Amino acid sequence: MSAPILLAHPGHFFAAGRTRKNKASRMKYEELPRSALIKLLQDYDAERAEAGKDGIVLNYSGRAAPWQIVRQVKPRMCELNKRASVGGAAEEVANELWDGENLAAMVTLYKYRGQVDLVLTDPPYNTGEDFRYNDKWDKDPNDPDMGELVAKDDGSRHSKWLRFMTPRLWMMREMLKPGGVIAICIDHRELYRLGMLMDEIFHEENRLGIINWQKTTPKNQSSKLSLTTEYVLVYAKSAELAKTGLVERSALADARFGNIDNDPLSDWKQGDLTGKGASKNANYAIQSPFTGDFHHPGERHWANKRSAMKKWLEEWDVSYEDMDIGDKRGKALALKGWGAANATQRKALLKRAADVAGKRLDKGAWPYLYWGVDGQQKPVRKVYKALVRQGGVPTTFWLEDDEAPPAIDGVSWLRTLSGRSRDGIEELDAVVGKGHNFETVKPLRLIKKIIQIWCRKDGIVLDPFAGSGTTGHAVLELNQEQDANRRFVLIEQGNDAKGDNYAKTLTADRVKRVITGKWKSGDREPLGGGFRYFTLKREKVDATAVNALAREEMMDLLLVSYWDRNDKAKSYLKRLPVGEHKHLFAVNTRNEGFFLVWTAPDQPSALTRTVFKEIVQEAKAAGLAGRYHVYASLAPYTGNDIEFYKIPDKVLEHIGFNARADAFNNDGGTDAD
Template structure:
């Protein structure tokens, strides 16, 4: 227990609130078993991580960008010290406490290090709300700790815990830092189960959005570059500059009703979206655009197992004459036919409409506006932002229909949130990764827009307990997204979608970290820990190390993006680990052969060699420091080590 003189100003304020009940932040929520979250977090023991190469995917560079962690999320958040204060957006979809999705371990209150999932909390449990709050509060506290000063939390919830979650977030983040409550349309048709107990059909859910510091958070578009605007011009008599826009989008395998033909009034030909794509707007809106060419369209079912086509009603000759007259008049409709009527149906995207961003609104529902040329900060109707069934269809296409999930957030909903509140080179953290929607959204946005966002996903994943989501469902979805693998309705799979240029590391939370645990590691295990602990904040966007294949060097195990080498003098816990002149000569030779720059970064137990071209990291002290430990003050139960970095200690 710290003395008052050792407490920080923030800790003193927390202590005053706890002991005196002084209300410094408006209304505060109280509940049975309430414990200040910082006290719970302080008792959680950080864990070591072990990278599993067999479950990782992509090149070393691609793996270094993204991380999927298998383990209990509070322990993972505490262990991710290198990301603390570095995350741009926490985007997560926690359990909603529906009586079917929330587990609670009763032993967790007394020991927050107990990783047991616990039992499902039934809907008739009288303490279900307080259990949910006790579970969520320390995790929300750690989510705030992970954010940059201008970072944002976006957390999904439904009506069951909306009010309680809002009060917790007001208390942790401060009411003044609430950016908004997004009301998104999860269904677009009423349910038929409305009765005596259910008076209205629930068609919306919510996303609560809070800033760590609202004065530093940004909810705006990045400025458009001159190069982006150069593709806009005038190909007809339209006085406003425009560029060709696509009326189709990816997702034909999950949006079968949006794959159909439209008939050209110029040639009479039936034209389809290209392979793997579907129409991205509603049929009635597409029909209205087609009819601006002077003809009427109707639905026609060709009995071919596909959705009905939109065909011209009446004489094709009259339709052609009307369309050619509009083409010759000069100013074409917003929906136009390429190549003088000979090509596909496209969309005119006006520079005046996309040059400035559109401010997001709090209701993401059925709104009317022109189709943008890119997914930017605009509000979408359910066809564009998706709904609950869309999410299920997307997941089924990625991992097969027997995934067992009954609710999945649509991909486009998460893509929109990421684009609004995470910069193009930012970090997205999801502590309740579930099926991996947030990671998929990050990778797809990077592919679509050229951004370089990265993700960190955490999922419990307990194969021995029947909950292997991290290594099966979550990982499988990410793999399918990257490789382009898709499952058909019949259950077969094939590479039928565009692959994504991305990868990820799969890492497992291991035993409690302390000096003894570090010193007991074998060489490859030690390398895994070094790669996990390394984080270069000055070059945060590319601060990871690129691991070299095992067994290729005696000491060199990784390179940085600056061309510097990282070396390990370690052959196991029972072998000497000394950086001496002989070890340095071997290291220098390896560095020269690889063309590496100085200084040489060397990990070892003891150093008897010193020089300006060597940066020495003592094992285990420097490793623990990088993980957020400070053995000098004995945090987390560690014992201060003797000073072994001198000639005298080596002797």
């Protein structure tokens, strides 16, 4: 028997085909116009069909289908803040940092829909200290206020968090490429609810794995478990199309390998033969054939079976036997005959063993267990580069930096591999100084590892909850380490206790400092790069708003909205310095000029023959290719080498605004057909 399907609508609860409604909800439905009732039934049918794919839909108070919410959100006007942007004209176009509410920002960033390789984000946790909710969003998701902090004792705190996250997750999915991946950080408070919501929106079959990362060392807490882990839920838009990459080893890790003994297997490095902690059965001593000294693992234990240890010892062309040497550690592995020999015999036995082992040392290609390059050291082992995975994603705790199984499902990452929460704070302190009031910052190692695995080297990473800017920092650092050119889009709206909007004072400040190398803790090597800083405005985009823009405002909007359907991956424009040209304002990646015939809302905006001659001269002086992209209200003059973009129609189209269908401005609730 299949699991029951749960669906929710305002005042309505459906379960396994049964309907229950109260008198108040019945009165509300009776008051609805015919078109609204039809739409409600259509949404119910669509939701039921969607639920049938996964068997269950999460039900909570005030639930609405995410697409119903998203379609009410209107794209906003924006402003390019040139003073807050970083880098030269060529560097700043690659990345974007948006100051504004993230749902509206994602709707506005229409050109990135279906273009993002990885959504990597750390949303507010429902702790009573981090999460804000605006009750007005229940009716109008366009309200820009972040709302009030949701207290720990708020009885509706979980449903508010779900109502907040649902449309945002839906939009994050819309932003992904068909093979794109989302990795979302969470702690235990909302783990299960988020998992069910992700299963619903992305579907269970697209769940790639759950990363369990050790954020701190265990603490002694007598009354409860020590909370040492947090989680990253990883889903694909389509698991069949998504690719899970390998974590590349660093150049430093590769440099540790060599082959001084000409081992035919491969280059190797020194490794430890012991494991953590004592063991009753693996604390015995082993005797060196070179010095006769007995070596034991100290407060640790031999990490391999006794039979394997004996086999490796005897590969030095000497024989071993079990012997009680009186150290209360169990029988040692001693040179054969050592126990029955007197002092003179032992001296002769050791000389023979040293001669044989010395010849084996001189021969090269030493055994797996060896005694240092001169035979005079403690026993160690070889770690062969050919047998070490070149990278991978772990299925359980990694033992070393180089040991990484290639599959992912339920995944655990040790803090030594993914960093600690404290590392994140210390990294932020070093870059921007103390006093930022951030108490939870994800470590760079964790974020970099996720980016390495799920974003190609020329891909786009979107972080809709950018916070302190760790994602931007990680992208820039990886780009330098791997000679990559990943791009980031960060969105942040948050205020500290003083009402300071820290998108500029913290997020942008951190990314700027790592780009320039001007850290608070002292100068570092600059990572290079840049970003454009945009502020999302309260005004909604429509034809009237576009036609009312001043020239620089119009240029800002064109820079944000433009995309090339034939070259979506590189459809950004490089803005040219304002004031140098009358019409030319930007250049694309093919060195083609973009021209704006617009001085002010009340001035003529027409591409005439005279204006085109001016455009040709500007393009020639700038050394641009012979194709002209021109924005104007009218185009009395046309030509084969002119790409004309009509204002406001083409501008609205660039940001996904269809004036006829108006998908973002459907208020519903009317009887009009």
